[in-house]
């Protein structure tokens with residue numbers, strides 16, 4: 001009997017100790033006493049190093065003097081996973097984000113205000129081709145020139161991709177359910193000879209959606225074979241300029257990819273926007289009580 005109660009006391013003391021400690025053995029601080037940097041774990045969760053969003057984020061760190069934060073490299077997938085995990089644990093988190101993106105359909109999120117305008121305003125996504133595609137494949141060139149859709153339409157495909165994991169299947173479904181829109185993209189004059197078209201892209205969720213939709217139209221509706229070349233941002237522009245790829249539908253302009261396009265301007269053809277109204281910036285769950293990048297310090 002005596003032994004047992006001693007054991008009980010020991011157990012009680014131990015559980016009190018455990019309750020007072022975080023998982024890593026540190027004292028759990030009252031959130032009210034923490035600085036914003038502490039509440040955010042001192043990090044901004046980034047994506048692929050070559051993304052325009054990442055270079056803009058580096059500028060933001062400097063412009064807003066966020067010396068207590070580190071911008072973490074990662075990928076679109078690790079960014080989304082970190083966001084989901086933080087929301088699950090009701091923790092504060094900052095991720096590098098963009099619109100269109102399925103995460104806004106999945107969770108309640110907000111962009112942090114950017115009073116210094118580091119992330120630019122609304123942008124467009126342009127379609128670019130290699131030199132000579134207009135002469136080599138006029139039917140494909142005309143289709144790419146006509147390709148145009150809305151942020152909501154792109155986001156719909158992105159949501160299906162997260163639900164099914166079948167990127168090409170979602171694209172095929174979308175072009176079947178939106179036949180009239182697709183009909184307007186396909187030129188009247190059909191080429192006598194078809195061939196292979198190489199689309200170059202970076203596996204950002206938005207570009208996975210758009211590139212697969214373009215591929216689906218070329219394969220299912222126009223009779224072409226398509227190769228999808230997955231690279232990083234710099235290689236995407238180089239690959240197009242060198243003629244290793246035929247086209248891309250992933251040029252975020254004027255800000256996000258402005259420096260990339262400038263470098264290859266003479267060696268590519270810009271077919272103009274395929275989508276209007278994108279945005280980039282820093283995104284937090286809506287329950288975070290900070291609204292502006294200015295207040296992160």
Ligand code: PBE
Pocket residue numbers: 047050051052053054097098204206207233252256257280
């Ligand atoms: N993104 C998606 C890209 C462009 C498309 C915003 C992550 C970027 O930052 O370069």
